[in-house]
Amino acid sequence: xNLTSSIQRPTLHEELVExxxxxxxxxxxxxxxxxxxxxxxxxFGVSRTPxxxxxxxxxxxxLVVLQANRxxxxxxVTREELENTFPVLAALEQLAGELAxxxxxxxxxxxxxxxxxxxxxxxxxxxxxxxxxANQDIHNALISGAQNDVLKAHHRRLAARVSRAxxxxxxxxxxxxxxxxxxxQMMMRLRCRDxxxxxxxxxxxxxxxxxxxxxxxxxxxxxxxxxx
Amino acid sequence: xNLTSSIQRPTLHEELVExxxxxxxxxxxxxxxxxxxxxxxxxFGVSRTPxxxxxxxxxxxxLVVLQANRxxxxxxVTREELENTFPVLAALEQLAGELAxxxxxxxxxxxxxxxxxxxxxxxxxxxxxxxxxANQDIHNALISGAQNDVLKAHHRRLAARVSRAxxxxxxxxxxxxxxxxxxxQMMMRLRCRDxxxxxxxxxxxxxxxxxxxxxxxxxxxxxxxxxx
DNA sequence: TGACTGAATTATGAATTCATAATTACGTTT
DNA sequence: AAACGTAATTATGAATTCATAATTCAGTCA
Numbered sequence: 001x002n003l004t005s006s007i008q009r010p011t012l013h014e015e016l017v018e019x020x021x022x023x024x025x026x027x028x029x030x031x032x033x034x035x036x037x038x039x040x041x042x043x044f045g046v047s048r049t050p051x052x053x054x055x056x057x058x059x060x061x062x063l064v065v066l067q068a069n070r071x072x073x074x075x076x077v078t079r080e081e082l083e084n085t086f087p088v089l090a091a092l093e094q095l096a097g098e099l100a101x102x103x104x105x106x107x108x109x110x111x112x113x114x115x116x117x118x119x120x121x122x123x124x125x126x127x128x129x130x131x132x133x134a135n136q137d138i139h140n141a142l143i144s145g146a147q148n149d150v151l152k153a154h155h156r157r158l159a160a161r162v163s164r165a166x167x168x169x170x171x172x173x174x175x176x177x178x179x180x181x182x183x184x185q186m187m188m189r190l191r192c193r194d195x196x197x198x199x200x201x202x203x204x205x206x207x208x209x210x211x212x213x214x215x216x217x218x219x220x221x222x223x224x225x226x227x228x
Numbered sequence: 229x230n231l232t233s234s235i236q237r238p239t240l241h242e243e244l245v246e247x248x249x250x251x252x253x254x255x256x257x258x259x260x261x262x263x264x265x266x267x268x269x270x271x272f273g274v275s276r277t278p279x280x281x282x283x284x285x286x287x288x289x290x291l292v293v294l295q296a297n298r299x300x301x302x303x304x305v306t307r308e309e310l311e312n313t314f315p316v317l318a319a320l321e322q323l324a325g326e327l328a329x330x331x332x333x334x335x336x337x338x339x340x341x342x343x344x345x346x347x348x349x350x351x352x353x354x355x356x357x358x359x360x361x362a363n364q365d366i367h368n369a370l371i372s373g374a375q376n377d378v379l380k381a382h383h384r385r386l387a388a389r390v391s392r393a394x395x396x397x398x399x400x401x402x403x404x405x406x407x408x409x410x411x412x413q414m415m416m417r418l419r420c421r422d423x424x425x426x427x428x429x430x431x432x433x434x435x436x437x438x439x440x441x442x443x444x445x446x447x448x449x450x451x452x453x454x455x456x
Numbered sequence: 457t458g459a460c461t462g463a464a465t466t467a468t469g470a471a472t473t474c475a476t477a478a479t480t481a482c483g484t485t486t
Numbered sequence: 487a488a489a490c491g492t493a494a495t496t497a498t499g500a501a502t503t504c505a506t507a508a509t510t511c512a513g514t515c516a
Contacts, residue, residue, distance in 0.1 A: 010296030012500070013284060037467080047501045049277070052469085056241060056281045057288045062381075068238030069468060069507050084378040091323040095315060150312040150389075153290075154382055161378075240470070265497080275471045280499085297477050297498060 012046055016054035019044070024063050024074055025163050031076040035064060062161055077162060079217055085162050086210035092155045093139070094203035097186075099146035101195035109190060112141050116187050123180050128171065138183070142190075142202070175212040182208065240274055244282035247272070252291050252302055253391050259304040263292060290389055305390060307445055313390050314438035320383045321367070322431035325414075327374035329423035337418060340369050344415050351408050356399065366411070370418075370430070403440040410436065 023029045119134035189198040347362035417426040
């Protein structure tokens with residue numbers, strides 16, 4: 001008997017939260033659009049009750065906004081919010097870097113090392129998609145490596161909030177090469193378990209990422225150019 | 229016509245989230261207790277639908293845990309979670325300190341100065357309740373002073389999660405005097421707008437607070453002694 | 457023609473109902 | 487009497503229904 005795979009997803013609303021969240025993040029449900037309750041119910045094959053429960057949860061996460069008697073709309077991530085989010089993300093990543101240095105074992109580090117190599121390869125091949133994936137994996141591995149579930153949960157929530165923006169924005173060549181060099185430095189710090197140093201670099205890395213994003217955004221918070 | 233007081237609380241579930249949250253924080257609904265859906269519905273005079281919606285939201289905040297087909301229980305804050313939460317809180321307060329130095333105007337600072345004086349007076353009078361209140365006001369003012377709603381929201385959520393613990397634990401005399409001296413230092417940094425310095429102090433302050441808490445807690449996460 | 461009024465339609469929040477899982481109560485067996 | 491199994495009861499998740507707010511649309515009048 002395999003005990004690790006028991007109980008997949010008990011409740012409908014949990015499943016719905018997950019699915020709706022993805023629809024928002026993947027930009028299938030677009031900002032300011034009102035959520036088509038009826039259609040979603042039909043396509044998911046559920047009644048309104050669990051779907052509305054899911055919307056309440058997503059609202060508390062800030063992914064949708066509820067208007068009394070006027071239903072739900074997909075939240076628009078304003079430039080201001082973006083500018084507010086990144087410093088917080090940066091602070092959490094700094095902490096994650098410090099904790100990861102302390103808690104990751106050699107095996108954990110070498111796994112990140114692998115992903116790092118893949119990321120460099122993707123850069124060499126100018127494969128943006130593979131780069132994004134490897135990059136995200138590295139960040140997630142560092143967050144997980146911190147072994148702090150509270151940190152992980154809050155980071156996850158913040159990242160979800162801006163991931164659409166990250167998804168949409170085209171990385172400039174300059175920023176890309178800069179990010180690569182920052183990652184190289186981060187790996188060096190991780191290797192010698194320089195907690196404070198890694199934390200500092202991760203904070204800076206995130207701050208620079210924000211600067212690049214803001215530069216790429218118009219004042220309306222929508223990207224000047226869409227991703228190809 | 230007074231436009232500032234229009235629209236109090238449009239939806240039932242929002243009101244319920246608020247009320248239930250308070251019941252948890254004020255320790256009226258106690259950890260591990262199962263949430264008496266029926267009773268609450270009756271005492272609030274609402275049906276199960278909005279109450280259950282509220283529970284879903286509180287679950288996503290981590291204040292209650294939902295068990296499939298077994299209803300909701302008030303979440304227990306384990307020692308481990310406490311130990312995970314404080315570093316994150318510390319990181320956020322550090323950031324808040326830095327931002328508050330940058331963004332608070334002279335008036336904002338002098339308001340904090342007032343509260344600080346009240347806090348010192350409460351300490352002199354050994355008035356724990358007044359101290360707690362002034363202390364909380366100061367922290368909230370610094371958080372608000374950072375002028376970053378994302379930071380504020382996440383801080384609020386984290387603080388809510390551990391506030392019960394803070395509420396329950398008796399402050400030791402040593403820790404109290406230590407906290408006072410930390411606060412004095414913080415005020416000095418704020419006065420001269422030393423952003424990095426204030427941030428550092430606030431981080432340390434929070435870290436020390438954790439240490440005091442953990443010392444006061446048994447391994448089960450419940451306080452050794454209740455507050456009078 | 458265009459703005460306004462009010463009825464018809466639709467959408468939304470909340471109550472109620474329903475099917476089923478979990479718990480309790482009870483009886484049987486050893 | 488204790489342990490097990492089964493029926494009755496209760497609690498829970500989700501669908502449905504209902505009342506009302508918002509929106510749409512047709513008709514009227516300037």
